[in-house]
Amino acid sequence: MRRLLFIFIVMSFFPNMASADTYTLYFSRHMEKTTDKTDPDLSLVGKQRAQVLAQVLKNSDIEAIFSTDYKRTQQTAEALAKQLGLSVETYPAKDFKGIVTSLKELKKNALIIGHSNTVPELLKAAGGSADKLGEEDFGDLFQVVVSGDSVVTNRLYIPVIQ
Numbered sequence: 001m002r003r004l005l006f007i008f009i010v011m012s013f014f015p016n017m018a019s020a021d022t023y024t025l026y027f028s029r030h031m032e033k034t035t036d037k038t039d040p041d042l043s044l045v046g047k048q049r050a051q052v053l054a055q056v057l058k059n060s061d062i063e064a065i066f067s068t069d070y071k072r073t074q075q076t077a078e079a080l081a082k083q084l085g086l087s088v089e090t091y092p093a094k095d096f097k098g099i100v101t102s103l104k105e106l107k108k109n110a111l112i113i114g115h116s117n118t119v120p121e122l123l124k125a126a127g128g129s130a131d132k133l134g135e136e137d138f139g140d141l142f143q144v145v146v147s148g149d150s151v152v153t154n155r156l157y158i159p160v161i162q
Contacts, residue, residue, distance in 0.1 A: 021107060021146075021147065021148050022145070022146065022147040022148075023106075023107050023108055023109050023110075023145075023146055024060065024109045024143060024144065024145050024146070025103055025109070025110050025112060025126055025143075025144040025146065026057060026060070026062070026109075026110070026111045026112065026141060026142065026143055026144075027112050027114065027119050027122055027123055027126075027128075027130075027141075027142040027144065028053065028076070028111070028112075028113055028114075028119070028140065028141045028142070028158070029113075029114060029115060029116050029119050029133055029137065029138065029140060030042070030046070030070070030072040030073045030075075030076040030113055030114070030115065031045075031046035031047070031049040031050045031053070031072070031075075031076045031138055031139070032045045032046035032049065032138050033046060033072045034046075039070055039071050039072075040071065040072060041071050041072065041075060042071075042072055042075045042076065045160055045162075046072070046075070046076070046138070047075070048160055048161065048162060049138065049139055049158055049159075049160050050075065050076045050078070050079045051079050052158050052159060052160065052161055053076070053079065053080065053141065053158045054079035054080040054082075054083050056141070056156075056158060057080055057111060058080070058083055058084070060109060061109045062080065062084060062086070062109050062110060062111050063086075063108040063109055063110065064086065064089065064103075064106060064108055064109075064110040064111075065077050065080060065081050065084075065086050065087075065088050065089065065110065065111045065112075065113075066088070066089045066090070066091050066099060066103075066110060066111070066112045066113070067088050067089070067090060067091070067112075067113040067114075068090065068091060068092070068093040068113070068114060068115065068118075069090050069092075069093075070093075070115075073113040073114065073115070074088060074090075074113075076113045077111065077113045080111060091112075093114070093115065093118055094118070096118065096121045096122050096124075096125040097125050099112065099122065099125075100122060100125040100126045103126065104126075104146070116133040116134065116135060116137060117133075119133055119140075119142065120132055120133060123142055123144065123153065126144050126146070126151070127144070127146070127151035128142065128144040128151055128152075128153035129153050130142055130153065130155070139157050139158040139159065139160070140155060140156070140157060140158075141155075141156040141157065141158050142154070142155055142156070143155075143156060
């Protein structure tokens with residue numbers, strides 16, 4: 001009982017101690033695309049999975065959404081952006097350090113949509129870890145929790161619900 005009272009007193013003097021400089025970044029590859037052409041749209045399955053992603057993240061206090069300038073990444077981000085009333089900010093696909101530096105300065109929960117060859121690099125730049133993603137890997141969602149100098153990476157999966 002004394003220990004609980006002590007914790008309560010400490011937390012009342014330092015209410016923001018636990019949340020100071022803590023934010024969560026969500027990284028995902030775009031969802032399934034239609035063809036192998038240069039700038040394809042999302043396929044029907046990709047659109048469905050993007051909707052599931054939006055449902056999963058709708059209560060995650062996302063304040064910013066970033067995507068490369070390709071249709072498939074923009075379309076993946078759109079479902080959540082519409083739901084939250086946010087715009088999708090565009091970043092250069094190969095500027096890993098630039099976008100991550102911006103995210104670290106922002107210190108807000110954010111969704112970042114990339115590509116199979118960029119998401120692992122983005123994760124590394126953010127201080128997280130990830131395996132390589134293959135051309136057939138869709139639905140992986142990486143949650144990177146940043147709290148001060150500590151970074152924790154969780155790999156989640158977004159299913160297709162048909």
